[in-house]
Amino acid sequence: MARKATIRDVSVAADVSVTTVSRYLNGSIRLPAETIRRIDDAVKDLRYTPNPLARSLSRGKSETIGLVIPEIANPFFARLAAAVEATAAERGYGVLLCVTLNNIDREIDYIRRIESKHVDGVLFSTNHPDDGRLLTALRDVPCFVLVDEDITGADVPGVFAENRGGALEATRHIIDAGHRKIAMLSGPKKLLSAEERRLGFLDAIREAGPGHDAVAVLDCAYTVEAGEAAAEDLLQRHPETTAVFTGSDELFLGMLKTFRRKGVRIGDDISVITCDDVEPLALFEPAITALRQDLPQMGRKALDLLISTIARTPVPERQILVPMELVKRESVRAPRRRARLR
Amino acid sequence: MARKATIRDVSVAADVSVTTVSRYLNGSIRLPAETIRRIDDAVKDLRYTPNPLARSLSRGKSETIGLVIPEIANPFFARLAAAVEATAAERGYGVLLCVTLNNIDREIDYIRRIESKHVDGVLFSTNHPDDGRLLTALRDVPCFVLVDEDITGADVPGVFAENRGGALEATRHIIDAGHRKIAMLSGPKKLLSAEERRLGFLDAIREAGPGHDAVAVLDCAYTVEAGEAAAEDLLQRHPETTAVFTGSDELFLGMLKTFRRKGVRIGDDISVITCDDVEPLALFEPAITALRQDLPQMGRKALDLLISTIARTPVPERQILVPMELVKRESVRAPRRRARLR
DNA sequence: CTGAAAGCGCTTACAG
């Protein structure tokens, strides 16, 4: 491949200045038809495409955002990424995929990419509680938007699910089906989603009045393994449980493994609602009722919030709450009389 | 936030030339301890971080690759992306996420990013047959590596699954269980994965000899809807079928929906193997046997192949085939006597 | 060994 054509080559071929070519290409000038033709021809002949790096350097912005997430193989973040990428493409932004595995050094490294002008801003999602270092790294960082989880003490723009309200609604649904001994496999302590949902869960139990118990609220990592272990624990120590609310699809999947092993049947023996709805829950038997996160909305709103922040456009609200949706399927049924697990 | 520090600020503060700072920071110089200290201090005081855009512009490379895929919400590509990103991060490369939705204009647009120096190279995965435009766009494009699917006629480096051998093995497994009337819900016509697996499937049937039939080989898009429709068709027109081999998890999921609706039970009524194994197939009942793609390997090898191509390092083989793995679970059983679906 | 200067390929304030 020959040397790549530059704007200079075009200007020479079209017999105008580079200034004119640049302005024309950026639409900030009106030109005689004849000149336009000459430039267009030169562009075509030379197969000219502008160098975005050079443009970014002069303009001082890269038209790229960093999407910082713990994992991409996880369907939750994959769907979030899909929404973010789609919206970014619409708005003319590129997306740099930054996977952290919840490693705080990497997280901080990616935040620095804002200052170094590598990206115009960052959409940030973390899955672990901050030990303070994140908060420090965030000091004076502009163009930073949180998604899904909060960073304690950080007063930055963000988009979150209406976790508490969602959990309240989900738990009410369980209670309405007649359950009185309900457990929750919650997420990690100190994580916004887990804390808020726990509150919503307890709201519903309290609201239901005497005779309704939160038999157990187990904090666990959002992983299949944690769900498996927590479910064992639950079965052993609280056999009176008739319904469980799990904080993520992974937790549900882990719990399911334990249930299978122990011969506990969802629907018949125990009712279940899980959060997220990113796995093919409708195809399980019975189909699993879920508290769905509106990831398309969250991704879109977060990206738009970030773009407004970059452009310094005032926004109506800096923290946006996106409603969750209770998708009723078949995993919540009336409890059996004198139910006893195992 | 104050004006961002540049290498010039550092050089002034440390009382050396920018040349020296640049060389020191890039490790291409040995300096007296005293000078080192001054530079380090200046960097720290000014919170200096190099501007990667400027560096890329002068070096002529961006240390970024484009990952071009049809979707990211799809777990198959999400896992591929995870492997690619992880390897890229190890190698010091950034990943620009480019989702095409199989839109050929977008695909071509992203390929152009190589020439414009936006990215050093592209890892490309497409899900639809080329109409020739892709092949044209690829002319003279360096630093381009294919993953998973081929582009007809393009003699470019690539990493693919050993589709034919994998399908052969999977189908043998079905035949060994005693099945004689076997169907395949294959992928789209003219797609490498689909064609190769179809061949492997037919290899196995032929090898099994008389009495063994490929009752139907249906071409369908890799979607849940296509699987649903194809399964209807199959049940109606080929009720003698006792086993099915599906070309993707989506196809399997779609087929499962139809089976549910029609009361066809996997394992008991019909045996199943599916390709990919990216959905939680182990948690279905019965657990679904799958021909797994080794996505971690594929992503890693593809990224390394791309980096070698960028660096013009000679590689032992330009087209790499990654073995598939047959994960035997519980969805393949002996056929029932005189089996008749419906 | 060190540094002044040119260059990477654009954009844009400024002067004509």
Add this chain to the structure above:
DNA sequence: CTGAAAGCGCTTACAG
């Protein structure tokens, strides 16, 4: 309205 020139923030061949 047009264009020469400076500037974006680096790297590196070249001269001292």
